[in-house]
Amino acid sequence: MADLLDVRDLSSGYGHIKVLYGVSFALPMAGVSAIIGPNGHGKTTLLRTLSGLNRSWGGKIMFNGTPVPAAAEARARAGLVHVPQGDQLFMEMTVEENLLMGAYSRPARDDLQAGLASVFDLFPRLAERRRQRVSSLSGGERRMVGIGRGMMAAGKLLMIDEPSLGLAPIVIEQVYEALTRLAATGAAILVVEENPSRVERVAERFFLMDGGRFAWTGDAAALRSSSDIVSAYLGN
Amino acid sequence: MDAILQIIISGLTLGALYALGAVGLALTYGTMRMFNMAHGVFMALGAYGAYYVAEVLGMPLVLALLAGILTGGIVGALLHVLVVRFMLGNKNFEINILVATAGVGILLQDVLLKTFGGFPFRQPVQVSGAVDLLGTRVPWQSLLILVVAFVLIGAMALVLTRTRFGMAIRATAMNRDAARLMGVNTVNTYLQVLIIAGILAGAAGVMISSMATLSPEMGTNPAIRAFVICVVAGLGSVGGAGITAFALGLIEAAIQYYIGARFGLPILLALVVVVLVRRPAGLFGREEVVRS
Numbered sequence: 001m002a003d004l005l006d007v008r009d010l011s012s013g014y015g016h017i018k019v020l021y022g023v024s025f026a027l028p029m030a031g032v033s034a035i036i037g038p039n040g041h042g043k044t045t046l047l048r049t050l051s052g053l054n055r056s057w058g059g060k061i062m063f064n065g066t067p068v069p070a071a072a073e074a075r076a077r078a079g080l081v082h083v084p085q086g087d088q089l090f091m092e093m094t095v096e097e098n099l100l101m102g103a104y105s106r107p108a109r110d111d112l113q114a115g116l117a118s119v120f121d122l123f124p125r126l127a128e129r130r131r132q133r134v135s136s137l138s139g140g141e142r143r144m145v146g147i148g149r150g151m152m153a154a155g156k157l158l159m160i161d162e163p164s165l166g167l168a169p170i171v172i173e174q175v176y177e178a179l180t181r182l183a184a185t186g187a188a189i190l191v192v193e194e195n196p197s198r199v200e201r202v203a204e205r206f207f208l209m210d211g212g213r214f215a216w217t218g219d220a221a222a223l224r225s226s227s228d229i230v231s232a233y234l235g236n
Numbered sequence: 237m238d239a240i241l242q243i244i245i246s247g248l249t250l251g252a253l254y255a256l257g258a259v260g261l262a263l264t265y266g267t268m269r270m271f272n273m274a275h276g277v278f279m280a281l282g283a284y285g286a287y288y289v290a291e292v293l294g295m296p297l298v299l300a301l302l303a304g305i306l307t308g309g310i311v312g313a314l315l316h317v318l319v320v321r322f323m324l325g326n327k328n329f330e331i332n333i334l335v336a337t338a339g340v341g342i343l344l345q346d347v348l349l350k351t352f353g354g355f356p357f358r359q360p361v362q363v364s365g366a367v368d369l370l371g372t373r374v375p376w377q378s379l380l381i382l383v384v385a386f387v388l389i390g391a392m393a394l395v396l397t398r399t400r401f402g403m404a405i406r407a408t409a410m411n412r413d414a415a416r417l418m419g420v421n422t423v424n425t426y427l428q429v430l431i432i433a434g435i436l437a438g439a440a441g442v443m444i445s446s447m448a449t450l451s452p453e454m455g456t457n458p459a460i461r462a463f464v465i466c467v468v469a470g471l472g473s474v475g476g477a478g479i480t481a482f483a484l485g486l487i488e489a490a491i492q493y494y495i496g497a498r499f500g501l502p503i504l505l506a507l508v509v510v511v512l513v514r515r516p517a518g519l520f521g522r523e524e525v526v527r528s
């Protein structure tokens with residue numbers, strides 16, 4: 001079976017500063033993958049370059065068998081969904097409006113009720129808050145809206161940037177429990193996290209990013225057996 | 237009682253004119269952080285468009301009014317296609333677009349001057365006469381202005397809150413990157429916003445010229461008021477701009493009645509200064525709250 005995402009020698013950066021140095025990797029049609037590694041080494045830049053928010057400086061991105069279009073909005077419509085760091089919600093809209101915006105790229109005739117129902121099933125709290133403005137929600141609830149909004153796109157790959165960032169441990173657990181349930185539906189998910197301990201039980205394959213390159217790649221078993229390598233990079 | 241009714245009617249008329257001018261400007265700024273310095277000339281172009289269709293082509297007034305509105309929309313679209321589109325990615329977009337649209341405004345105003353001359357025409361697109369309402373004479377033109385303003389602004393509000401298209405505009409205004417990640421082509425959104433703002437400005441121009449006369453620089457004063465209203469409301473707050481416009485219209489009408497017509501604007505501006513000292517973000521503006 002062809003790969004869902006096939007990235008070859010991707011480089012990118014900001015202004016004159018190069019951040020990604022020839023990143024290559026591939027993701028299969030389903031399953032959870034995780035990009036781990038210390039902060040400031042290009043994980044977020046990689047996601048932003050994949051979704052088209054950042055211009056790629058070189059290399060190739062094949063998605064679902066075809067080269068990705070240049071514009072971020074065109075990539076979103078192709079099913080490459082990016083849940084960005086810090087949620088980036090539409091703050092003056094309600095929870096429901098945010099979720100409906102998530103489905104913007106879907107055909108107008110699509111029935112969105114099923115999508116809403118599955119988001120509310122995964123995050124019951126959002127059902128209670130559905131008519132509330134997002135700006136009045138807690139950090140954890142906002143994260144749920146962000147992930148739910150990504151789900152609403154019904155894309156082929158869901159890329160989530162640091163779902164645990166800035167949340168209390170108990171909320172992180174809830175978010176990861178939801179991700180585990182989402183993964184069980186057979187969705188293709190790419191999660192970025194600094195620390196692998198949170199994604200360990202959810203993800204099947206890991207990419208350790210260091211200095212804008214993948215320094216180590218392996219599956220869950222390999223991650224456990226080579227914990228010395230990983231801890232050398234993460235310092236714990 | 238009679239006086240108060242008079243004040244309310246002329247205040248609402250003024251407010252409707254201000255709202256037509258200010259709401260489009262607020263939408264443009266709120267969505268794309270663009271201060272359109274050519275906004276006043278958009279008004280003049282709308283007024284001349286209506287004048288041309290009615291006076292020169294001799295078409296019915298309703299068509300002339302629509303033509304004036306349409307002229308505004310077309311000019312808005314052209315501004316996007318010929319100028320704004322190329323500057324969107326610029327790092328200093330906010331200041332660059334200010335200068336660019338100021339240049340476009342001067343250019344268009346000179347084109348008007350060259351085409352129609354500086355002679356102050358009478359706007360043919362207006363209705364004469366008055367009607368007795370609760371014992372007060374209300375000019376039909378005032379009612380027309382109110383109807384046009386309510387229909388256009390109401391339609392815009394419905395589009396922005398009830399349609400997919402409007403949701404995309406609001407989403408872009410709140411967070412452009414996120415809107416793109418949802419699949420919104422934000423460059424098109426900006427085109428749509430400039431068309432909407434142009435339509436409102438065109439209508440404002442026709443209505444303003446019906447109360448005064450047509451001249452190439454007729455939009456300058458209304459545009460300044462529109463800017464002031466946007467700042468008092470809080471930059472980018474569309475609903476706030478509408479409410480502020482009507483409030484200022486009513487206040488100005490009251491001042492004109494009780495103190496004198498020439499004190500209207502100065503006292504209004506003094507009030508504005510007080511508001512801005514007390515609330516720098518404007519009446520409806522929010523201080524940026526950053527939470528992660």
